[in-house]
Amino acid sequence: MLELREISKIYGDGAARVVALDKISFSADQGNFTAVMGPSGSGKSTFLNIIGGLDRPSSGEVLLEGNRIDNLDENELVDIRRGKIAYVFQQYHLLSSLTALENVLLPLVFCGASEEEDKALEILEKVGLGRRTGHKPSQLSGGEQQRVAIARALVSMPSLILADEPTGNMDRKTGGEILRLFTQLHKEGHGIIMVTHDPEIASFANTTVFLQDGRIVKKTNQKVRRTGKR
Amino acid sequence: MKLYQVVVKDVIRRKRRVLYATLGVVIGTATVVGILTVARAGQERIYNQLEKYGPNLAVIPAINNLDMKLGDVSLGMLAVGDNYVSEEKLPMIRQIADGEIRKALKIEDKGNIATIAPKLYINTKVGDTSVMVVGVDPQEELKIKTWWEVNQGKYLEQQDQALVGAIAAEILKLNIGDVIPLNGTNITVAGILEETGSNDDYQVFVPIDTLQKAFSREGLVSSVDIRALCNACPVEIIADGINKDVPGVRAVAVKQIAATEMGMMEKMSKFMLTLAGITLAVGLFGVVNTMMTSVNERIKDIGIMRAVGASRSQIVKAFIYEAIIIGIIGGIFGYVAGTLLAYIAGPLVFEGTTIALVPQYFALALVLAIAVAVIATVYPAFRATQIKVADSFRSL
Numbered sequence: 001m002l003e004l005r006e007i008s009k010i011y012g013d014g015a016a017r018v019v020a021l022d023k024i025s026f027s028a029d030q031g032n033f034t035a036v037m038g039p040s041g042s043g044k045s046t047f048l049n050i051i052g053g054l055d056r057p058s059s060g061e062v063l064l065e066g067n068r069i070d071n072l073d074e075n076e077l078v079d080i081r082r083g084k085i086a087y088v089f090q091q092y093h094l095l096s097s098l099t100a101l102e103n104v105l106l107p108l109v110f111c112g113a114s115e116e117e118d119k120a121l122e123i124l125e126k127v128g129l130g131r132r133t134g135h136k137p138s139q140l141s142g143g144e145q146q147r148v149a150i151a152r153a154l155v156s157m158p159s160l161i162l163a164d165e166p167t168g169n170m171d172r173k174t175g176g177e178i179l180r181l182f183t184q185l186h187k188e189g190h191g192i193i194m195v196t197h198d199p200e201i202a203s204f205a206n207t208t209v210f211l212q213d214g215r216i217v218k219k220t221n222q223k224v225r226r227t228g229k230r
Numbered sequence: 231m232k233l234y235q236v237v238v239k240d241v242i243r244r245k246r247r248v249l250y251a252t253l254g255v256v257i258g259t260a261t262v263v264g265i266l267t268v269a270r271a272g273q274e275r276i277y278n279q280l281e282k283y284g285p286n287l288a289v290i291p292a293i294n295n296l297d298m299k300l301g302d303v304s305l306g307m308l309a310v311g312d313n314y315v316s317e318e319k320l321p322m323i324r325q326i327a328d329g330e331i332r333k334a335l336k337i338e339d340k341g342n343i344a345t346i347a348p349k350l351y352i353n354t355k356v357g358d359t360s361v362m363v364v365g366v367d368p369q370e371e372l373k374i375k376t377w378w379e380v381n382q383g384k385y386l387e388q389q390d391q392a393l394v395g396a397i398a399a400e401i402l403k404l405n406i407g408d409v410i411p412l413n414g415t416n417i418t419v420a421g422i423l424e425e426t427g428s429n430d431d432y433q434v435f436v437p438i439d440t441l442q443k444a445f446s447r448e449g450l451v452s453s454v455d456i457r458a459l460c461n462a463c464p465v466e467i468i469a470d471g472i473n474k475d476v477p478g479v480r481a482v483a484v485k486q487i488a489a490t491e492m493g494m495m496e497k498m499s500k501f502m503l504t505l506a507g508i509t510l511a512v513g514l515f516g517v518v519n520t521m522m523t524s525v526n527e528r529i530k531d532i533g534i535m536r537a538v539g540a541s542r543s544q545i546v547k548a549f550i551y552e553a554i555i556i557g558i559i560g561g562i563f564g565y566v567a568g569t570l571l572a573y574i575a576g577p578l579v580f581e582g583t584t585i586a587l588v589p590q591y592f593a594l595a596l597v598l599a600i601a602v603a604v605i606a607t608v609y610p611a612f613r614a615t616q617i618k619v620a621d622s623f624r625s626l
Contacts, residue, residue, distance in 0.1 A: 054620040074541075074542055078542075081536075093537070095236075
């Protein structure tokens with residue numbers, strides 16, 4: 001479903017030249033939960049950004065559902081973001097002027113969907129925020145904000161959710177709860193690619209990719225842990 | 231939820247910044263509204279002066295001087311033609327005057343537009359004193375002589391009444407209620423005019439019908455004054471039309487001295503509007519500046535919107551909506567500030583001018599303010615579309 005062919009990403013020129021990704025090839029099946037691990041500067045975030053079309057590779061091809069997405073123009077990328085791929089960020093990235101519910105409705109505003117407040121409320125209920133839909137991000141805890149961000153990612157029914165260290169800003173307990181939410185989404189059939197540096201978190205994924213200096217140094221497959229408890 | 235609602239919520243959150251951007255629009259709009267309001271008041275004042283010049287067309291009987299000759303010997307000049315204009319020609323004259331004004335103003339009005347005041351002059355004696363009695367249409371005459379003020383008594387209301395000029399009243403020793411015999415018809419003095427400094431002071435005015443009957447001049451008038459006062463009134467064209475189509479009369483356009491003053495005024499207005507335009511342009515750059523800051527402050531928000539599916543054109547739209555909000559607020563405050571400015575500065579520019587509120591400038595202020603805000607937003611909005619999602623988050 002997702003395939004990367006010999007992806008390279010090079011920043012800068014001459015002495016300042018940095019190879020972020022070095023001819024990486026990778027593939028993930030529909031509904032796969034992939035954890036991407038590696039030390040800082042190993043290229044994890046670049047890897048995720050290139051998959052999501054936030055960044056363009058210097059060379060190589062990215063295929064989503066058999067179609068190349070690395071060479072799409074801006075408008076075509078917009079279509080990808082409106083239903084195929086959704087993001088969850090470490091910093092949550094919610095609009096501070098909008099309530100939780102309005103933040104979740106935002107993707108629907110842009111894709112021109114009719115009022116689907118019921119759908120948004122249902123998703124907020126699902127992520128455990130049914131009672132805080134009218135709160136602004138500043139009135140929510142980090143874990144709650146991340147739940148809003150996850151609900152926002154889910155509302156456009158994406159086939160792939162890209163998460164960049166979604167629990168990076170949280171204590172263990174809250175992080176565990178967010179992780180359980182991801183595991184649940186995976187079970188429901190959502191494909192997830194998650195960047196993390198916590199090996200314990202990675203153990204919830206069915207594929208783990210280890211990156212170092214822009215190369216995949218190890219790739220493991222494991223059975224998904226049935227229990228979400230840690 | 232719609233995109234504009236997202237923008238409104240964001241504007242409310244950043245109200246300070248938005249009000250700051252609005253300031254530039256307010257200053258520009260206020261200057262334009264202020265100058266226009268003052269210029270309008272000045273024009274109004276000149277119009278009022280213009281009115282004091284009375285009619286701008288006079289229709290008199292056509293009198294041709296014929297050179298009488300017998301062989302080579304001149305026998306002198308003979309005046310040929312009537313001394314009067316027939317009343318039957320009045321409807322034709324009205325038709326031409328109103329028709330030309332309608333054409334010039336592009337209106338469909340069916341009613342009477344021009345003021346048409348017929349007059350009959352009779353030189354007669356009251357007691358032993360010779361006096362000019364003028365037969366007038368009381369209502370039309372008052373529209374031409376807007377400066378007339380009745381000092382004592384009342385204006386003409388009935389057929390057997392007379393209005394006496396200030397000096398005439400003094401010479402003839404007339405008071406309100408006195409009866410004057412005019413060729414056998416008794417007329418009562420209804421009012422005495424305030425001194426005007428014109429010939430009117432020496433004359434006695436009576437309703438034209440009464441005078442026609444008293445001196446057996448039924449259906450005859452000595453002259454017709456026409457007043458077609460409007461900016462675009464084609465006085466010369468009306469005169470030509472009357473001269474061409476109405477036989478036996480001669481129409482003369484009265485030169486308007488105030489017209490030159492109006493020309494000056496228009497030049498002044500143009501100059502001041504140019505200044506206002508410059509202020510508007512400066513305000514525009516102010517808005518561009520604030521909007522650029524606003525874009526830079528919101529790089530992250532724009533990145534978020536792009537990440538959840540906003541297209542470039544939707545980002546532009548969001549900024550245009552914000553510009554419209556700024557324009558509406560700026561237009562309202564600009565109109566209020568401009569009007570206040572006119573109230574303060576108007577009397578300093580044109581002495582004795584009363585500034586009138588001009589409601590239609592509110593619409594102008596709104597349109598102007600929105601236009602300025604939207605134009606100022608084009609470039610910042612374009613810059614906003616160039617923001618890359620990944621960069622927007624990395625910079626933080």
